[in-house]
Amino acid sequence: MRMRVLLLGKETRLGQALLAQATVESILLQTLDMPAAGWSEQALDSIVEQSPDLVVNLAFYHEQFQLGLLDDAALAVQQRFNTALIERCSRHDIGLFMLSSARVFDGLKAGAYTEKDQLAPSDPLGRLQAELEKQLRAATDRHLILRFSWLLDCSPEGLLGRLLEQMHSGEPVQLAEEWRGNPTPIDDAARVMLAILKQLDCDAPLFGTYHYGSNEISSWISFAKSLAQELLASQQLDADPVVQPVSFASQQMAGREPQNAALTSRRLLMAFGIKPRAWRAQLGTLIDPHNA
Template sequence: MRKRVMLVGAETTLGQELEALAAMQGVTLLARSCPAAGWDAAELNSWLDQDRPDVVVNLAHFHQQFQCDVPAVADLQHLQAFHERLMEAATAHGCWLLMLSSARVFDGEKTTPYAEKDEVAPLDALGRLQHLLESELRRANDRHLILRLSWVLDNSADGHLQRLRHQLCAGDSLALAKEWRGNPTPVADVARVIFAMLRQVDCAAAVQGTYHYGSVEASSWISLAKSLAQELLASGELEQDPVIIPAPFFEQSMAGHQPQNAALTHKRLMHVFGIKPRPWRAQLVHLLAS
């Protein structure tokens, strides 16, 4: 890869997957991890001056955006301040900037997967902030990539996948939303997509814009839970099938914060970048073992 790529948020589960994938391809990323005191926006210009990147991949606050049902207000304030300063710094240095967003910019009332052209209508503070940051980036920098994701699954101890895993292993019946839909997307698959996008930027392709990705196929949360239970039974972590009780979506903790339909279509990403989606079920074993 000829362009110099700075990875902001190298300590995140997605950052680790992206670094490992780049290393397998013989590519070294300029990795920046969150300092012990937290992200400091005042340091951004010095980082860019030192590393002189052509492309910045912003994964800072990845966990708060994709693994927390309701991020704390203070976390959202830090997220906004840091991301806005990073946009400003990257634009001033003439860098490409890749930013993550999510299906939380939609209200979830559509019955089919959301496309990039669909109207945004965020339900909660995180969705509104993601929409705001998207709009600011489009206005500030023509050299931008916005990647919206559905349900991202990683191995973080307090992430969505591990919480569901603990629920299934608790031995009791559990109530899950029967009408909550999305694309379960392993974090390694997200890293694959980002790296492929960077390859196209490296070729000087005119690819700026907003894109959706989710592993195939779209699924209910209950279907994800049942697939996960089968893997846990096969590995011996579960001794018997757990009892799953379907419950109305509006009774669940995520209602009002996350869209009931979080499914995304990937057609534009495949058309522009040639990136084909991978099935999430085939990736569960590797994800659980990591």
């Protein structure tokens, strides 16, 4: 790859997936170790010293996409770092690849969200993501914002990990049937990110905002039932768990995440030719114990 790409967040599960796929294709991505005290403005000098053409920012992937942290102090740390990173990249003419999510929408739309839909975040993390998107667009044209729906990795305290814990508990699993989105394994997310980087490396003028979600849109309860069947088939569950549909308002994610987190990937397909993969075909790899 001619373009010098610097990855922040190599220690995250998505960062590891991206590096692994890049290695298979003999693509070198520069990395920067997370400082002992965590990501802060003090790390920015080290970023500039690497002289990258593009920074891929996964520094707070786990906090944003798995934990969904809403703590004011944690969000303030993220905002300070990301705001300073945007300013520094703009000043030094460094492109910036940033992740965002369906949290920037209110979740009230009946169909899947497109890039043209108005931002209306309803929780603190969604408001932070929307604000950072706005800052990045205003700072530089050399930006790429990629919004995801439900990103799934095998971290125990993450979105998928919490569901697996419920299924292994032996107790009835209460899930919101009307919570909708695109279940997207991180290997698929990494595939899409690498494909984008390869085309940017060819000087394709494709900066902007895009959506990606694995095919097809699903309710969380339908995803859970498909997951249970895969767990039974791989003998990771002894009995089919009892799944009880409940209202979205009764669940922990109500008020924290949009009820409709479904995204359409059409713009990404038209611009980059990246086709969405079916999440059902990826369940076996996603829950493979060797990936834990």
